[in-house]
Amino acid sequence: MKVSLNIIKQYVDVNMSVDELVAKINEQLGGVEEVVDLGEKYNDAVIVRVVSAETHPNADKLSVCMIDDAGVVDDVERDDSGYVRVVCGAPNVHANMLAVWLPPRSTVPATFGTNEPFVLDARELRGVKSNGMLAAADELAIGSDHNGIVEIRSDEWTPYDVKPAAGASFAAAYGLDDIVIDIENKMFTHRPDCFGQLGVAREIAGITAQQFTSPDWYKNLPEFVSAGGLELTVENESPDLVRRFMAVAIKDVVVEPSPLWMQCELVRLGSKSINNIVDLTNYIMLLTGQPVHAYDYDKLRGHKLAARTAHEGETLSLLNGKTYALTSEDLVIIDGEGPVGLAGIMGGANSEVSATTQRIVLEVANFDMYTVRKTSMRHGVFTDALTRFNKGQSSLQQPFVIDRLLQSVLSVTNGAQASEVYDVSGELAMPAPVVVSVNFINTRLGLGLDAQQISSILGNVEFVVAIEANELVVTVPYWRTDIQLPEDVVEEVGRLYGFDKLPRELPQRSISPAPHNPARVAKQRVRQSLGRSGSSEVLTYSFVHENIMKRAEQKPEEAFKLGNALSPDLQYYRLSVLPSLLDKVHANIKAGFDEFTLFEIGKGHNKKLHLADDDGLPKEIEYVDAVYTSRQGKEGAAYYYMRRLVAQLAKDLGFTLRFSPATHSEYSATTAPFDLSRSAIVSTRQGDEIGIIGEL
Structure with missing residues (x-):
């Protein structure tokens, strides 16, 4: 996330050196990756x-x-x-x-x-x-x-x-005597407001103890005027996935290069200039964190703009020049005949604004973050708009943004509004006030702040705090979708106050240790026992290539295949841990190790055996697998080594085992890799089969 200090200074007084500001951002806002002095x-x-x-x-x-x-x-x-x-x-x-x-x-x-x-x-x-x-x-x-x-x-x-x-x-x-501060995106995962210059400016005001006031256009709800001239139908066919869908038509626009000042603003923020219409949509997004899009009105068949899920078999050519086959899980923007955009990600080539465009439609919408994220992963399309929708934008922001965009387009292109501002939405609610006591905050931060001090700290970033005796009723700004609990308010006060300034002392409230998790305790005992035996633990991906399963004589059709794998080598969820272990054994042998034992504690899934749990999710089975290998090739040595290792493990865990010849004739993903004539089934004293040891 590139932040222009010159833009920040339009909203906040920065009365410190760049180094001091960067240090405060690092401590109280997010990790700074790079600082670039454009003035040089x-x-x-x-x-x-x-x-x-x-x-x-x-x-x-x-x-x-x-x-x-x-x-x-x-x-x-x-x-x-x-x-x-x-x-x-x-x-x-x-x-x-x-x-x-x-x-x-x-x-x-x-x-x-x-x-x-x-x-x-x-x-x-x-x-x-x-x-x-x-x-x-x-x-x-x-x-x-x-x-x-x-x-x-x-x-x-x-x-x-x-x-x-x-x-x-x-x-x-033109603002090029600028300092550009690049903040790590991952620091803002829960903060959609910080993906705009305005949001970062607000945070800088907060961490430098200044009162921030949003510009009038961002805090005063606009009164939209109704205009005519262009027929436009706006619909939302997927209200569960599109909480708000706004649009407006504009006529008599002139598409040309953007004003030079805007071109320079975009360059500083890591974008590039296309034309005045596209540049304005990008500029508004970079300023507010709200993605917007412009369509060529005359390319919208039936003069319709709507949101819905795609139909199986539909295709869409995007602005990147590639064509994609859509699924029913994709969210799309359509005109009267079919898709014209991949919602929240990229517009379609069939509705692109070009040099000959004279009439446009502006869209400002709120899309379900999980749906657009899955669509992006499915098709491998990643954009700045997606990055922002991924964070869960507030649906209450759209009226302010579309009005600002509308007025900017009218000013820059000399166009005229040609329709009403359409607003298709369901029930929209402000964030619920959070009630928290002064004592609740102070005991968790080790501070002695009074109600007025806390109110001032939060007020600097436009929270509204009502003081009622020793309680604070905190009204959360609509753009802060991350504040819901009293603990969230505590964290906000601590961050803005400065975690580095908190006293170094034990908490002022009673605490008790969490009870031990029996499963974790058992895993730790297994690790300790196998480690004492000389085994080395490895951690491998739960996802594997089908060839790894086939080499272990397992059937890939029994494994869950990922709809959008991280890579072609990681397409299947493994049936058991053993194939992954064998792959690492091969790597260690190639590295020159003659004798070693590897083990792993991990999970596996099998569509055939473990269909679903009570919640309808695939069952996860926990495995402990170990592999011993030696170049010496002594007859029977490997089997008896593993038998002693397993027996010692059982002893350390406090139970005894039985070993019986393996006689299974039916296929099993667990036993498939083994030579059953040189293997044994491992059972509890009660006769429950829990595993197998043997040669491969």
């Missing part, structure tokens, strides 16, 4: 005015330009008017335009930090001296366009104090 990359880039652009005397495709940098660059050759000469090959260069100049001794940003950084100098091009260069988007590493140099509009709005003008720092005008 763009420090030398200057906005200039092209005073004149004349055809090069020796090259028709080159222009000799005189540029005005307001004299901000030192040690560069100038004419009597103070202008600098630059030779440019871009076809779009012209007089009176604003461009980005990379002066001599500067490094081309696209090559900064690479093994071969390109440092500019003053040199002759076809007989005319050029001082540096005017840069294209790809050379500035803000896009892929190399068809012309970047042209800056002097009247373009930017969110920064430095405005585009000759002599201004390009980095300062």
Whole structure:
């Protein structure tokens, strides 16, 4: 999760060094993976005015330009008017335009930090001296366009104090004098709000003891206006999987490159610019953590947009250029005839916004996190939208987001709203207030905070706390789907206060140890007994390839096959532990070990023998398997070694065993690998068969 410090500063005062801030984020928010100073990359880039652009005397495709940098660059050759000469090959260069100049001794940003950084100098091009260069988007590493140099509009709005003008720092005008902090995604697994810049800004306010206030558009419920002009039907056919489905149509849009400031914002956050419509959807997602999508209205057959589960046999070509065969477990977005998007993951190529699009439909929805996750794993499609839906977005966020997106699109594209804002949803409820006492919090944190201090700590991140005697009634913000219990409030207070500042003392309440788990105790005794005998424990995957089972003469058809395996080598849940052990025996023999014993305690499943437990789930059978191998090949030695090992194990566990010749004639996954003529069935004193020892 990339966080732009310049964007954060639009919402929070950061009155500390970057190192201090990163330390606090590490301690109280999430692990920081990387900190990148973009300013080093763009420090030398200057906005200039092209005073004149004349055809090069020796090259028709080159222009000799005189540029005005307001004299901000030192040690560069100038004419009597103070202008600098630059030779440019871009076809779009012209007089009176604003461009980005990379002066001599500067490094081309696209090559900064690479093994071969390109440092500019003053040199002759076809007989005319050029001082540096005017840069294209790809050379500035803000896009892929190399068809012309970047042209800056002097009247373009930017969110920064430095405005585009000759002599201004390009980095300062477009927020590229930035620090990008990359926070490990796994730290936010339970925090969907922190997958947006706004949520991280709120958390930074909290850990720096500042009161955060969400912008008006994010806290004041919008009043949607009704508009006409385009027919649109919006339906939700899977309300259990789609808690809220919102959409609105817009007409008269102009699809073109995004404003330069937005392109720069996206680059800093790890995204890339496509066009103004797509860029706005990505920008809103990166800002709020709520994925959104835009469809070409004229490509929606029947002018319909709906959510439902896919029909078996349906196919869908996505924006990544690949076609997928859908199952009834996939959630899709459809028009009047079929799928146009894989819900929560990626849009379809058949509804893509293109350069010729004039009418669009915006969608903001809430999809079941488990369904979209399974669909993603099933088809191997992973996107930024999926990452966010995976975390369980609040369905109460959609109205704020769709209104912000709608107003942004209208502003940037000069379009007009052409339908009502459709909102198809079931019953939506705010998170229930959590009642917790001051004493409950203090005894668990070892603190002596009063009610007002706790209220202030939580209020900094927009919790509302009502103090009633010694109890706190905590109203949880709608975006905090992780706060449900008093213990959650305790953790929140401790984190925002600073776990590093908690007193180092024993808990102030009575505690008692948890009772021992008999199964764990038994496993530990088995490990200790086998370890004393010289055996080495291994831990292997519960998932195996069918060839491993076949080599152990087991039948793969009796094993559960995974619908979406981690890899082709891990497609089946093992029938028993033995095949996995034998695979490791082979690896150790190849490594040069002559004599050893391996054992494992693990689980197996068998569709034929263990269909289901009381909850309808496949039964899990716990196994203890051991394998002894020796290159010496002494007759009978392996059998008697294992028999002594098993007998000693039984003795250590406090019971006796019986050994009888193996006479089974029917197939069994347990006995299949054994030579039954050189094996014995292991039974309890009561006659219950519990295992087998023998040669393979």
